[in-house]
Amino acid sequence: MAQLQNGHSKKQLDIAIVGGGLVGSLEALYMAKRGHRVHIFEYREDIRKTPLARGRSINLALSVRGRTALRDVGLEEQMIQNHGIPMRARMIHRLDGSTYAIPYDARTNQCIYSVGRNYLNGLLLQESEKYENVERHFNHKLVDANLRKGSMKFETPGKENIDVTADLIIGADGAFSAVRKCMMKQPLFDYSQKYIExxxxxxxxxxxxxxxxxxxxxxxxxxxxxxxxxxxxxxxxxxxxxxxxxxxxxxxxxxxxxxxxxxxxxxxxxxxxxxxxxxxxxxxxxGSPSPLVAVKCRPYHVEDRALIIGDAAHAVVPFYGQGMNAGFEDCTLLDKLFQKHHDSLAEILEEFSLTRWEDTHAISDLAMYNYVEMRDLVTRPSYRLRKAMDDFLFWLAPNFWVPLYNSVTFSTMPYSQCVKNREWQDKMLTYFIISAMSSALLGYFVMSR
Structure with a gap:
């Protein structure tokens, strides 16, 4: 039996992270920097030793939320300077082969970065090797868990089962999370998934x-x-x-x-x-076409022993480019809660669940909408007119008027607040348009008399 004992100091915790992908590897770095002992359990082989699976990459678009997390663990500059390719605008291809660009941020020329999934995952794992308090276990498949007791059973490469206990289990094992599957057995756990057509x-x-x-x-x-x-x-x-x-x-x-x-x-x-x-x-x-699923659930924790983050908690469709960025933001917010509550797991996990779900549900809905925008609305004059109005008002009053895309992609404004901000802007524009039309009509009637 392998057991992670809570030993050296009062505040040093044994953290078991299930999932050695992007979010799990990043969370391991955050926890290691806080001095906790971390074990990563990944059911696949080491991604650094295996080729990327055909047809499953969907390039990653790194934006401010993801960059903030990478900055916290000292990797932002390496990703941006040595690997990321800046994308400053959408380049729209018409049927006749002509193209035109729609800048993401015409005011300050901010951009998103195209990054390789394998490279970034490998970089995070490589960075974890610098910490003596991080251990990686590949080819370990979670087959059962008692989340209230912090215990798990893994199937190893030799098909032998090992038992593991930890102070905190963090499920970062993707949209089809084994940890979430165990969590669904808990009373009052809400869960829904949606496959798009x-x-x-x-x-x-x-x-x-x-x-x-x-x-x-x-x-x-x-x-x-x-x-x-x-x-x-x-x-x-x-x-x-x-x-x-x-x-x-x-x-x-x-x-x-x-x-x-x-x-x-x-x-x-x-x-x-x-x-x-x-x-x-x-x-x-x-190849063959692959499905796209969105997952919503809550709460994200079980007492003071288990938590899910990233796609395990809130898988989204890829059309806003926020799946990875939202998962990385989970790690950033969780780190702040560890700091705020001085490593008190009960307080940390409860606050994360209570405060995070509204934002993740919001970005899930935004991602669904953005598919319609990308495949259809960007070609319409009404879209380009609204984009021009947003850009002008943003240029005129950048602290007063922030377009939806800018707030989602180039800020750390909570996703739910981004939505509320857009709703307020819609009301303001409607008011201005109605007022302008009323004034014009009034002027016409006055002049015609």
Whole structure:
């Protein structure tokens, strides 16, 4: 039996983190910096030794919330300077192949960064090796847990089961969390999941013959087509990860090479020479569309012994680029609570559950809405007019008027407050428009007399 004993000092806790992905590895660094003993249990092999699974990457868009967390553990500069590719605007591709840019932040030119999932995960794990109080256990699958007692059972590579106990169990094991599954047995635990009717399939635009980018690199490229869309994010090797989001019913209709090429010639003609016909066929039929799920639940903790964070607590669809950033923000907020409550787990976990759920539900809803915006609304004059108004008011009064996207992506304003701020702005604009129209009509009647 392996047991993590609470030994050396009164405040040193034994933390068992289930999930060695991005959020789990980051949380391990936060806890290690606080002096606690940390054990990471990951059911997969060490990601640094295995290739990225085909069709499952969905490039990561690093923004302010994620950067804040990386700064706390001393990794922000390394990610930004050595790896991240800045994306300053959306580059919209029309049907005729022409393009136009919609800046993310026309006032101060802030940007989001395209980063590689494997690289960032490997960097976080590598950083954890600098701490003697962090141990990593790969190929350990959680098969059972008594969260109230802080005990778990893991299946090891030799198919042997080991028992582990800890002062605190942190489930950071993704959208299909084994820790959350155990938590669902608790009374008064609310849980819901929603699969959208659209799936995604990854393609690739390779580097050109000279090893450079085939498209302008400092953009998130979007091909909006109403009910579906395609996006492309730049990679560090000058290739592009291309993701086609579309209803599963549409995917099913494309069952031959002729139909595939006909579909792309109709909707994404400018992408064909970039991808290449042979590679397009190979990548499309070499994989299958994957589902997208959103998870909402609460509370996030069990007494003073267990907590879920990241996708385990609030998986979101990827259309706002906030999944990783929200998970990293969990770690930042949790660290502040450890500081506030002096490592008192009962107070920390309860406050996290009470204060975090409203914000994570808000970003889940925003991500659902942003899919409609990206695939359809960005092409409409009304969207571009509203964007211009937001940008102008933001330029005129930056402390008074912050557009929704800017507040979500370039600030740490709570997500729920971002939504409330947008609702207030909508009311203000409606009032101004009605007032302007009333004044114009009044003026017309006065002049006509």
């Amino acid at each position: 659209h799936g995604y399939l990854e393609l690739c635009i390779p580097a050109d013959e000279s090893g450079g980018f085939q498209m302008p690199p400092n953009y998130l490229h979007i091909w909006p087509r109403g009910n579906f869309m395609m996006i492309a994010l730049p990679n560090q090797d000058c290739s592009w990860t291309v993701t086609l989001f579309m209803p599963f019913t549409n995917f099913k209709t494309i069952d031959s090479e002729e139909k595939l090429l006909g579909f792309f010639e109709k909707y994404f003609p400018d992408s064909i020479p970039l991808i290449g016909k042979e590679k397009l066929i190979e990548d499309f039929f070499g």
